[in-house]
Amino acid sequence: MGQLGTFLPFILMFAVIYLFMILPQQKKMKKEKEFESSLKVGDKIITKSGFHGKIAELTEGTAVIETMSGKLKIEKSAISMEMSMALSTKK
Incomplete structure (x- = not known):
């Protein structure tokens, strides 16, 4: 004990x-x-750094998003789950 x-x-x-x-x-x-x-092509997302865009292409670990000023290649982990979910509920 x-x-x-x-x-x-x-x-x-x-x-x-x-x-x-x-x-x-x-x-x-x-x-x-x-x-x-x-995530799928066409989803509207917000990155953790604040960029708004729509997914144009997806690969294993990256995504290409279309923004008003062009296309950006980002890591999938840089997409903000909370903000993207908020966006999808506003549709």
């Missing part, structure tokens, strides 16, 4: 950290991956 009593606070701390920090981050990453895989 003495050794268990010594390690119990550390075990509880790890459990709290896992529940409140690691688990939500893993869920967020999974959701972002699903969002990236659901």
Whole structure:
């Protein structure tokens, strides 16, 4: 019981950290991956840096978006999930 009593606070701390920090981050990453895989040509998006555009081409890890000033090639991970979802609900 003495050794268990010594390690119990550390075990509880790890459990709290896992529940409140690691688990939500893993869920967020999974959701972002699903969002990236659901993108298709023609979707209106906003990048994390604030560019608005429409997807013109998609490859494995990149997307070409059409903006008012031309085309940009960006990483799929640079597309903001939150802003793009907000845009799609305004349609």
